[in-house]
Amino acid sequence: MAEERRFLSASGVPIALRRRQHSASCRELAVRGPRLQLRSLSAATSAVWLAAYGLFALCENSIVLSAAIFITLLGLIIYLHFVKIDQESLLVIGSLGIQVTSAYASGKESTTFIEMGQVKDVVINEAIHMQKVIYYLCILLQDPEDPQAVSEVVPLFQSSKPRLDCLIEVYKSCQEILEQRKTAPQSS
């Protein structure tokens, strides 16, 4: 069962949240950002090539033009492979753990798995980020020695930065699964 809803990110770009329930204790939440726009790609390419042509007009060296083409291609590949994140997804499997996946525009996927024993809670925290106060979802990891203390904070959906309405939906879905581990029999 899958459903998709449209939201806005913290900077105003449209994002889409897709919720899939695989079973009673397994849910996948994926936030997809907009694809690379043709207009921003052509704007960046034209800017670099105009600058290179201006430099060529100054110094009469044609290597500047070939270097500009090379830099544009290399920059595009690096951007698509290391910077542009298309989709971030959260797979919550009750009693097993939480898997966080980031899919880049070039197809690369980077995954992190946190086992349920380490997860204290999934909360919406607000913090100052670059002259703005934003809400963001994060996983609180607990200390093995002191179950009450939070040892680490793992922020989620860092590149798509959904707003509070989208975060509340994700929060409610996660809490429904996390509550089940309290009622389930404890295994030590």
Place this chain on the structure above:
Amino acid sequence: ENSPAPLPERAIYGFALFLGSWFGFILYLIWAYVPETWLFSLGLTYWPQKYWAVALPVYLLVSVGIGYILLFGINMMSTAPLNSTHTITDNFAKKQQQKKFQEEAIPALRDIPISEVNRMFFLPER
């Protein structure tokens, strides 16, 4: 006790500073404008170069301008990153003691854990 009321000592300090700052300003103007030959003829030969009468104010103003940018940068650097536990708790909250609950009294002030706050805000009341 410390109070902002005027006192005789404060009046004397204020007047001494007033005289001192006027004296310093007149001295600076003499150093900057009076020609070197006149100062030499008076016997004052060991004053710094007049170059510094222009250079020091310029240095001061550039430092003030850089100070604005530096303060902005220091603030940004000391803001806790999104993945630090300082956004959730701090030493005072970790070491706080639970006060006993008294009937019909206002509950004592304490730091509420973030999980509880989230449940109250975002989960519908049951």
